[in-house]
Amino acid sequence: MYQDLKKRVWEANLKLVEYGLVILTFGNVSEVDRKSGVIAIKPSGVAYDQMKPEDMVVLDLEGRQVEGTLQPSSDTATHLHLYREFPQIGGIAHAHSQFATAFAQAGLEIPCLGTTQADFCPGPVPITRMLTENEVTSDYELSTGKVIVERFEQLDPGHYPACLVSGHGPFAWGKSGLEAVENLILLETIAGMAATTLQINPGATELEPYLIRKHFERKHGPRAYYGQRKEK
Template sequence: MHQLELRKQVCQANQALASSGLVRWTSGNASGRDPATGEIVIKPSGVLFDDLTPEKMVVLDASGHVIDGDLKPSVDSTSHLYVYQNMPQVHGVVHTHSQYATGFAVAGRDLPISTTTHACLFGARIPCSGLASIGETEIGREIVRLIGDGSAVLLRNHGVFTVGKSAWDALKYAVYAEESAEASFLAHQLTGEIPELDSTFVAGCRSMYLNDYGQEKENNSNY
């Protein structure tokens, strides 16, 4: 992928975080990795989403050194980098502080499988990690430790990280993680509990999504 194309894709993914209501002010970020070169494009630190342009994106090499861009990269770059270094199938990472999913993270609770959409997209609970320091590899370690072949992790008292085959793909998982968290929260308000779907039913939903949903079949993988 040409670097300019990746810059545009990552810029659009970051702007979509804001337009989707998943972030506020300057918190949150999206990154993408070029499978051919290993270069990583990520949001600059502390820049408003409305002010982002492809030219303002920061380009890192596979070791995390800035190789193009005039601005500092996101403080979460180290976390993104750790994920890329340890999950070669991942080429997009998204981080949000979306309200409902972060509520589960503050409570230290996994996000249960309460909707058919969650069953289709994730196929399992979204796990909640332990506490990890911002701006360190600790967050990346927690993501890799918990995510398995899934696509989302709740970071305790922090927010949400999602991964995918591109920045846009990781964004999709962030959108649906928040939708699932909101539905679960509202169900709890209505009934005092969060009904969770049966594992056999979940497996059927997941199989349908991977094999039949959309115009092209998925690769039996989130990536």
């Protein structure tokens, strides 16, 4: 069962390799089937070039394994919590890509320094607070999901398709696993540009709100005019 779902998740995981976002067994992508109430996710610690579609692990939203003999990604509890709390998302991608992870390690949100980022989200890329000792020792991966949700109390996950986890790295999401990976690629590009911008000019300032709004609405929402109508 869930052949299509597993194949799509497998393909989305391989995109992480193609775009240079992961090395060795790093990173993971999942996708949810809202009707069936299950997700498929990469197995833990398996090399990308040896992974097959049938190796993807299927679980229900409470974490009970429904299909697959391998252990799911060690970050599964984070994915599940995000699917439960953000009903509008269909896929999640996580990787320790160089520049986005560097901002997470620096403990800084990514300031919106240009229109490339404004095309992606209408402001800085958010970062969570650091987890407490109790959160880390009791249920670490679930706590990671919770701290992301906490950070989004005032933010719309439909507008901000990614969050940095402090001291850890980025999680991105989208309508599908593939769109989640594309958002992770965009995030890494934006993070690289921001790092270079701050190297050139440590005092670089954020874009004016009217220009952020313009670019974001050009690409997203009811007045969007970027792309082809039939693809909307």
